[in-house]
Amino acid sequence: MAGDEAAYEEFADEFGSRLRKYFLRKGLPVADAEDLADSCIAQAAQRISQYRNVPGIAFSAWIYGIGRHALADWRKRFHETEPFSDDIPTQSLFTGEVVGDVLVDLAVRKGLAKLSAADRTIIRLRYLTDGWDFAEIGKRIGISAGAARVRHLRALRRLERILGADPCIKAHLERSERRLKRYHE
Amino acid sequence: MSEQYGNTLNADSIRPPDWLPEALASVADYDEYFGPEAERPEAPSAFRERCRQSAVCALALARMRDECHRTGFVPLSVADYFDGIAKSAGVGLDPVLEQYGLPSLRQLDSQSASALGRLARAVGMRLEVVLANLRIALAEALGVPPVAILAARGRAVPGRHTSPLEECEAALSRVEANYSAAEKHQLSQIELAARAAYDTPEATPFA
Numbered sequence: 001m002a003g004d005e006a007a008y009e010e011f012a013d014e015f016g017s018r019l020r021k022y023f024l025r026k027g028l029p030v031a032d033a034e035d036l037a038d039s040c041i042a043q044a045a046q047r048i049s050q051y052r053n054v055p056g057i058a059f060s061a062w063i064y065g066i067g068r069h070a071l072a073d074w075r076k077r078f079h080e081t082e083p084f085s086d087d088i089p090t091q092s093l094f095t096g097e098v099v100g101d102v103l104v105d106l107a108v109r110k111g112l113a114k115l116s117a118a119d120r121t122i123i124r125l126r127y128l129t130d131g132w133d134f135a136e137i138g139k140r141i142g143i144s145a146g147a148a149r150v151r152h153l154r155a156l157r158r159l160e161r162i163l164g165a166d167p168c169i170k171a172h173l174e175r176s177e178r179r180l181k182r183y184h185e
Numbered sequence: 186m187s188e189q190y191g192n193t194l195n196a197d198s199i200r201p202p203d204w205l206p207e208a209l210a211s212v213a214d215y216d217e218y219f220g221p222e223a224e225r226p227e228a229p230s231a232f233r234e235r236c237r238q239s240a241v242c243a244l245a246l247a248r249m250r251d252e253c254h255r256t257g258f259v260p261l262s263v264a265d266y267f268d269g270i271a272k273s274a275g276v277g278l279d280p281v282l283e284q285y286g287l288p289s290l291r292q293l294d295s296q297s298a299s300a301l302g303r304l305a306r307a308v309g310m311r312l313e314v315v316l317a318n319l320r321i322a323l324a325e326a327l328g329v330p331p332v333a334i335l336a337a338r339g340r341a342v343p344g345r346h347t348s349p350l351e352e353c354e355a356a357l358s359r360v361e362a363n364y365s366a367a368e369k370h371q372l373s374q375i376e377l378a379a380r381a382a383y384d385t386p387e388a389t390p391f392a
Binding site: 004005008009011012013014015016017018019020021022025034037038041042043045046049058060061063064067068101104105108109112123127128129156159160163169172173176 | 220223225244
């Protein structure tokens with residue numbers, strides 16, 4: 001039991017602070033960020049035995065998935081402004097929803113890897129690094145802002161085609177559509 | 186899926202499907218905060234201790250849940266039941282009690298009944314079971330003889346009850362029939378509070 005306690009404490013140390021920072025960066029007040037992070041730690045710890053060791057999904061990705069859903073739930077409760085926010089009851093944290101979303105992230109990574117280096121650069125600069133505008137992207141890769149816009153659009157189109165064939169993405173889109181229907185009902 | 190791109194390359198007026206930037210942002214967030222390259226950020230020591238306590242409490246609850254599942258109903262007061270379950274499971278109760286805001290398992294009022302209800306739910310106890318344990322706790326606090334003994338008397342009547350819980354509930358009903366109005370009110374407040382713990386959506390979703 002002492003060994004197990006030490007392992008659980010280490011888990012809490014490792015991911016509590018990460019969740020806290022994540023929630024703070026997403027705009028939560030400090031108290032809310034800490035409450036939510038603590039809640040995620042408690043819930044994940046209680047369900048660790050149910051963590052599904054899906055190939056390619058790191059444990060950290062599962063924790064991140066829990067944090068994402070907790071954030072969406074918090075936003076829905078306290079802001080109600082995002083029409084496309086996840087309308088997922090907390091139970092879904094421990095069903096396939098979290099795993100499904102983590103698989104979507106994995107599919108996106110695989111899709112990015114299939115792009116050309118130039119396409120990947122444009123998309124990373126636009127979405128994966130603090131959202132550079134086209135002037136900044138153009139300056140970085142030595143083209144005009146207008147040309148950067150066009151290349152960005154083409155890269156997105158190619159990525160969308162790649163991802164469109166992925167079963168995880170299809171399942172994700174179907175889930176999103178069902179959520180949207182429930183939201184409007 | 187690509188219809189919104191159209192046949193022109195007017196990038197200002199065309200936007201990607203909503204899910205794609207969201208999915209890309211999700212990948213970016215993972216890399217920044219949880220990925221193997223992301224450093225563990227600093228956090229206040231009080232917060233870190235709080236998370237450690239939550240994790241240790243979760244471990245204790247998981248062990249207690251397994252033990253409750255193995256044990257089932259026992260005609261004990263709620264305090265004796267949780268004490269016994271924790272000892273059998275080899276876990277300390279203090280982090281659990283602190284997490285649920287319970288200074289003591291022996292305190293019996295609507296506030297503690299609410300917390301005990303949440304704890305019972307977290308370890309997978311059925312509502313009727315924790316209600317029986319709470320009723321036993323009140324009966325003992327009011328000086329009633331041990332309910333287990335009263336329940337055993339019911340076995341003298343063949344075929345009368347089929348389970349220890351039913352035996353106990355029958356014995357409690359006989360005892361509670363003699364409660365004063367104030368005692369009955371106290372019982373109903375405790376029961377209401379415990380029931381409410383099972384009615385509200387629970388942050389820790391247990392079946």
